[in-house]
Amino acid sequence: MSSSSPPDWARLHHAYGRAKDVPGQLAALAGADPVARGAAVSALSSNVHHQGTRWPASAHVVPPLVMLADSPTTPDRPTVVHLLHAVALGDLSDEVLPFDPVRVFAAAERVSPSDEAAVLRVLFEDDAPDPDAVADVADAVALRWAADAYRAAERHAPSFVAWLQDPEPAVAARAAALLAWFPEAPALATALAGVGSGTGVVRASANLALAFLPGPPGSGELAALTESLASPDEAVRVSAAVALARRRPTALPDEALTALIHADDDEITGVVPGWDRSLRGHVALALQRLGL
Structure with missing residues (x-):
């Protein structure tokens, strides 16, 4: 074709x-x-x-x-x-x-x-x-x-990667969610880690996509997720904690565990564009991954 x-x-x-x-x-x-x-x-x-x-x-x-x-x-x-x-x-x-x-x-x-x-x-x-x-x-x-x-x-995965930097947040957020299904896209981890934190919904979607990449996070991914843990945006913090729980469960920062527990206790609501599971559902999955 x-x-x-x-x-x-x-x-x-x-x-x-x-x-x-x-x-x-x-x-x-x-x-x-x-x-x-x-x-x-x-x-x-x-x-x-x-x-x-x-x-x-x-x-x-x-x-x-x-x-x-x-x-x-x-x-x-x-x-x-x-x-x-x-x-x-x-x-x-x-x-x-x-x-x-x-x-x-x-x-x-x-x-x-x-x-x-x-x-x-x-x-x-x-x-x-x-x-x-x-x-x-x-x-x-x-x-x-x-x-x-x-x-x-x-x-067409390279186009999806380019959309991560799209000025329209809904496009970029949906691109990140779509890329979770195409982990072999060239330089995907680097592209997801490089998403700016200026738009919370895009960074949150990129964090969730990073959660499902194979293996432990590289240095760039780890830096982006660690930085996200300090975000004033709850969805960004929680999604970063979810990603770290999946990719680095035996070396989870205290801030990540705290974010997950608080999100579970507060029954956090909402769905990140492009994702089927609610943010609370992602939290439940992360806690299960940790044996909690």
Whole structure:
């Protein structure tokens, strides 16, 4: 799949048949009419992310969504990034982080083009469809489409890294949350650690993303998380404590443990943009990690 030449949408399928309507919906996302944009988001969500299921067209939607998010003239870019997240990951919750795509998508590797064609034929072409005829491959084919969408997004991870410095906080915060699913992105740890502390929601999201990277934190990550522990922003302090509890549980600073205990006692509320689990949920996970 190439991002330089548009796909033949009429040959691709989404949840309701041929994807001929997708180009118009993508174009509407860049338009000035907020009603048309809202309708396009709803239609795309239903077409290529139908109840979490991805389709052959889904992976091809990723490059134009990235292009829209890259452009500062695109209206409501946080919504575009949110839609991109949904297309790339379906209904996966951050409760399954850290994510291992090789393991999760293993069954998709056995899917052949003929398997996919058979499923599409039963879904969209047969006058008297027989679902039992493809029952043994249907789940694997759906997983194949999910893997394709994930891999399409993975190829654009450098753009997600660049968005960490976006002047729009909601874009940067959602980019950090999205990057938690792509730990192999080049220089990711350095980029997350380098997020400024001027906007609390972005720093908090970057801290949570750092929590799910493998291994102990490097010196740059450790410095950023330690600095965050002194932030006047509660979400920044707590998210840093969560990250340190996951990545450095046997050498946890007292300030981090204090932040976690106070957050648990005070029943801290709120969700960081781009994350499914509430901040309190992250605290509970960190305390569990510590055996508390």
